[in-house]
Amino acid sequence: MIDLRSDTVTRPTPAMRKAMAEAEVGDDVYREDPTVRRLEEKAAELLGMEAALFVPTGSMGNEVAILVHTRPGEEVILDSQSHVMNYELGAMAAFGGVMPRPVAGERGFPTAEQVEGAIRAPIYYNCRTRLLCLENTHNMQGGGVYPRDRFQEVLRIARERGLAVHLDGARLFNASIASGVPARELARGVDSVMVTLSKGLAAPAGSLLAGKADFIQEAVRMRKRLGGGMRQVGILAAAGIIALDFMVDRLAEDHDHARLLAEGLAGIPGFEIDLAAVQTNIVIFRSARVAPRDLAERLKSEGVLCLCWSSDEIRMVTHLDVSRQEILQATDIARRVSRH
Numbered sequence: 001m002i003d004l005r006s007d008t009v010t011r012p013t014p015a016m017r018k019a020m021a022e023a024e025v026g027d028d029v030y031r032e033d034p035t036v037r038r039l040e041e042k043a044a045e046l047l048g049m050e051a052a053l054f055v056p057t058g059s060m061g062n063e064v065a066i067l068v069h070t071r072p073g074e075e076v077i078l079d080s081q082s083h084v085m086n087y088e089l090g091a092m093a094a095f096g097g098v099m100p101r102p103v104a105g106e107r108g109f110p111t112a113e114q115v116e117g118a119i120r121a122p123i124y125y126n127c128r129t130r131l132l133c134l135e136n137t138h139n140m141q142g143g144g145v146y147p148r149d150r151f152q153e154v155l156r157i158a159r160e161r162g163l164a165v166h167l168d169g170a171r172l173f174n175a176s177i178a179s180g181v182p183a184r185e186l187a188r189g190v191d192s193v194m195v196t197l198s199k200g201l202a203a204p205a206g207s208l209l210a211g212k213a214d215f216i217q218e219a220v221r222m223r224k225r226l227g228g229g230m231r232q233v234g235i236l237a238a239a240g241i242i243a244l245d246f247m248v249d250r251l252a253e254d255h256d257h258a259r260l261l262a263e264g265l266a267g268i269p270g271f272e273i274d275l276a277a278v279q280t281n282i283v284i285f286r287s288a289r290v291a292p293r294d295l296a297e298r299l300k301s302e303g304v305l306c307l308c309w310s311s312d313e314i315r316m317v318t319h320l321d322v323s324r325q326e327i328l329q330a331t332d333i334a335r336r337v338s339r340h
């Protein structure tokens with residue numbers, strides 16, 4: 001199978017498995033796992049933050065951040081297509097009693113005007129707007145990178161208006177490689193950032209939440225409240241260290257493969273794809289002739305897995321476990337199965 005459903009399907013590398021087998025461990029709920037601590041220090045350094053916390057998933061990283069930044073009844077401004085808004089089962093409402101205030105950012109990236117327009121006036125009967133959540137790269141919109149100037153402007157407004165800012169950087173390293181800007185620069189000015197190890201970086205599980213030391217202290221408590229306090233989890237952190245040390249630069253290869261795939265798909269009659277939107281490892285395209293559900297079934301029967309992304313869109317994601325040859329093969333199969 002050529003599995004293009006997500007970069008989450010990557011399996012740990014031999015070096016990761018070896019490091020996992022040999023990892024020095026302790027009880028991380030007592031904060032005594034040396035490998036976890038090493039991973040957290042490395043991540044804090046890479047992201048230019050005071051401290052970091054290893055969490056089981058990206059979703060938990062986002063939710064811990066939201067719960068620490070907010071109080072029940074407050075509002076969170078976010079893009080209407082963000083992962084937090086769409087794919088985290090309403091966690092902020094379910095666990096935190098906070099209200100999402102979605103804005104329709106251009107390609108998923110809200111402008112300063114949009115953010116400013118969504119901040120509630122400080123009148124006693126209004127919700128208090130507390131937090132702004134941003135996403136880079138943007139998943140639902142096809143892996144685009146937040147335009148730098150727009151991001152800075154948005155941060156300026158947030159600072160002026162006293163909002164905390166959380167960055168869902170599940171694929172922040174993809175944004176960094178695509179733009180040539182270090183991850184720490186992409187995270188500069190935010191109060192918290194989450195990065196994921198288990199997507200393009202190929203670790204089996206785990207994400208990191210980074211921020212100021214006092215924020216992380218609270219995040220440790222919130223992680224435990226959500227049931228995310230793990231024990232000898234240095235086993236997983238060992239793979240995470242390899243992910244940060246050795247798997248970031250190779251994301252460029254995934255981006256090249258995504259471009260190759262997108263260009264191949266663009267030439268297939270009945271497919272519509274915005275090539276300018278393909279900036280990292282995600283390719284989203286419309287299928288006008290064959291309904292995405294049928295197309296996905298046909299692709300599957302020929303050995304290619306993808307996701308039906310919406311009623312008229314398909315998503316394909318490139319990653320470590322798909323070679324250039326397989327990308328070309330998948331394009332040929334797509335051409336064949338979309339003919340009738």
Ligand code: TLP
Nearest residue numbers: 006008057058059060083087139168170
């Ligand atoms: N994204 C997954 C699915 O949930 C859609 C994928 O296959 O792309 N933020 C962003 C931007 C994400 O894309 C994801 C996962 C998460 C957060 C959540 O991470 P996990 O799956 O570790 O909870």
